[in-house]
Amino acid sequence: MKHISMTAAQIAEIVKGEIVGDPARIITSVAGIKEAGADQLSFVGSRKYEELLNASKAAIILVCPDLAKKEKPESTLIVCKNVDAAFAAVVALYADEPPAVVPGIHPSAVVAPDAKIGSNVSINANAVIESGAEIGDNTCIGAGCYIGHDVRIGANSMLYPNVTVMYRCIVGNKAVIHPGVVIGADGFGFVPGPNGLVKVPQTGIVQIDDDVEIGANTTIDRARFGRTWIKSNVKIDNQVMVGHNVVVGESSILVAQCGIAGSSELGRGVILAAKAGVNGHITLGDGVQVAGASGVLRSLPAGQTVVGAPAESQREFMARLALPGRFEKLSKKFAALQEEIAELKAKINAE
Numbered sequence: 001m002k003h004i005s006m007t008a009a010q011i012a013e014i015v016k017g018e019i020v021g022d023p024a025r026i027i028t029s030v031a032g033i034k035e036a037g038a039d040q041l042s043f044v045g046s047r048k049y050e051e052l053l054n055a056s057k058a059a060i061i062l063v064c065p066d067l068a069k070k071e072k073p074e075s076t077l078i079v080c081k082n083v084d085a086a087f088a089a090v091v092a093l094y095a096d097e098p099p100a101v102v103p104g105i106h107p108s109a110v111v112a113p114d115a116k117i118g119s120n121v122s123i124n125a126n127a128v129i130e131s132g133a134e135i136g137d138n139t140c141i142g143a144g145c146y147i148g149h150d151v152r153i154g155a156n157s158m159l160y161p162n163v164t165v166m167y168r169c170i171v172g173n174k175a176v177i178h179p180g181v182v183i184g185a186d187g188f189g190f191v192p193g194p195n196g197l198v199k200v201p202q203t204g205i206v207q208i209d210d211d212v213e214i215g216a217n218t219t220i221d222r223a224r225f226g227r228t229w230i231k232s233n234v235k236i237d238n239q240v241m242v243g244h245n246v247v248v249g250e251s252s253i254l255v256a257q258c259g260i261a262g263s264s265e266l267g268r269g270v271i272l273a274a275k276a277g278v279n280g281h282i283t284l285g286d287g288v289q290v291a292g293a294s295g296v297l298r299s300l301p302a303g304q305t306v307v308g309a310p311a312e313s314q315r316e317f318m319a320r321l322a323l324p325g326r327f328e329k330l331s332k333k334f335a336a337l338q339e340e341i342a343e344l345k346a347k348i349n350a351e
Contacts, residue, residue, distance in 0.1 A: 002094045003028045008060050008076040011041065014093075015086035020068065021076035027059050030087075030094050036061075041090060045083035062086050101140045101158075118155065136173065148184070154210065166222065172210040172232070180217040183208065187221040187228075187244025187262060200224065202244060215240065215256070224262075231268075243280065255292070267302060277309075 009023040027041040033049070036042035036058035043062035044053045053061060053070065060076045068079045080086040103120040105111060111129040118137035123129065125143045133147045136155035141147065143161040151165050154173035159165075163177050166184030171177070189200035204223025208230045214220070215238035220228060223245045230242070233251045240254045243262035248254070250268045258272040261280030266272075270284050273292035278284065285302030295309035306312055 001029055001096060004094060006093075008078060011060060011090060012078050015062065015078065015080050015089055017062065017078040017080040017086060018068070019076060019078055020070075021072070023076070025059050025076040030091055031058070033058065033061070043083050043087040045087075062090070106143075124161070130167070142179070166206075169206040169208075169222065171208045172212065174211050175208055176213040178214060178216040178218075178238070181214050182219045183214075184222045185219060187224055189224055189244065189262075204228065204245070206230070209234075212236070218242075221262075237274075249286065258290075 005026055005028050007023065008019055008021070008025045012019050012023070026039070028039045031037070031040045031042055033042040033044055033052045033056050036056055038057055038059055040058055041060040041062070042056060042058040044050070044067060045064055047064070047066040050067065053063065053067060053072070056075065058075055060078060062080050062083050063070065063077050064083050065079055065081065067077070070077060101122045103122050105123045106125045106127070108125045109123045109127045109129070111117065111123060112131040112133065114131055115129045116134040117123070118135055118139065120138045121135050122140040124141060127141045127143065127145045127147070129135065129141070129147045130149040130151070132150035134152045135141065135147070136153060136157065138155055139153055139157040141159050142163065145159050145162065146164045147153065148165055148167035148169070150168045153165070153171040154175065156173055157171060157175040159177045160179045162179050164182045165171060169184040171183070184206045186202040189202060190197040191200055202222050202224050204226045206220050206222050206228045209232040211233045212230055214236045217238055218236055218240040220230065220242040221244040222228060226245065228242065228245055229247045231248060231250045234248050234254070236254045237256040239257050241259040242248065243260055245263040246260045247265040249266050249270060252266055252268070252270040254272050255274045257274055258276040260266070260278045263281045264278050265283045267284060267286035267288065269287045271289045272278065273290060275293040276290040277295045279297045282296065282299040284296065284300050285304070287303045288300050289305040290296055290311060291307035293309065294307050294311040296306065296311040300306060304313065
């Protein structure tokens with residue numbers, strides 16, 4: 001992390017925020033709200049974290065509009081409309097440069113004679129580039145990567161160590177693929193036969209469009225026919241599983257450990273939170289949001305937010321969640337009425 005002195009006034013100009021406190025206060029680095037010290041900047045993006053704001057020793061804190069009137073003399077606050085974006089802009093100023101990519105082919109790499117390698121490509125130690133593969137200009141193939149037969153990888157892409165791209169698959173321009181990712185392993189396809197399960201050939205490919213980022217140890221299976229398709233600007237977290245023939249729409253977000261079964265289609269801007277699961281052969285419309293650990297069993301229209309397993313609307317989920325408490329109250333009322341009726345019967349019989 002770089003150490004650069006900046007004033008609150010300078011930062012407010014960068015993030016287009018409003019200063020509450022001393023505009024001359026200085027920071028030299030950034031940190032999380034719990035760890036930040038008297039010469040650092042941090043952020044609080046929601047009112048629910050107000051206690052962390054109160055306890056923080058940070059010199060400058062980016063805050064959401066809900067905290068604009070917060071009094072904190074020991075810190076200067078900068079009120080931002082989008083705190084996450086503002087903090088990211090400041091962090092970018094302090095982030096260390098990544099290790100330089102050195103063009104060239106390492107002596108231990110194995111590159112097929114007919115592979116097409118673009119300009120300024122870096123192929124690192126023990127990487128394997130099979131016959132017919134094409135690597136675009138300025139792309140980096142990390143140590144131990146395997147690039148299969150007839151694979152096409154676009155320009156300005158970064159494949160970190162130990163990425164596997166199996167035969168005939170396509171990776172677009174400006175892709176970022178983190179360690180351990182497997183693209184194009186066989187889809188999970190078997191049918192019962194007289195001697196047990198018989199494997200169904202997986203004859204399609206995986207197509208990754210431009211500006212896609214894929215987190216570590218994620219797997220994207222090749223299609224049975226046609227393609228498994230990750231469209232442009234999709235961001236995928238670590239340990240995500242995408243089944244065969246799945247289509248993921250532009251600018252969607254797949255968070256850690258979620259999974260999508262075969263032949264499902266996600267529209268543009270869909271968000272699957274951590275550990276969410278999507279059934280096979282269904283469609284999620286544009287902008288659908290699925291809460292963490294939810295299980296989606298049926299197709300959903302555009303814009304819907306669902307939670308639970310099986311996934312349902314927030315209203316349905318909250319109503320069902322409230323049922324046990326309501327039932328308990330009704331049971332107590334019923335028991336009280338039974339007791340009251342018994343007392344009335346006893347009184348009538350006594351008379």
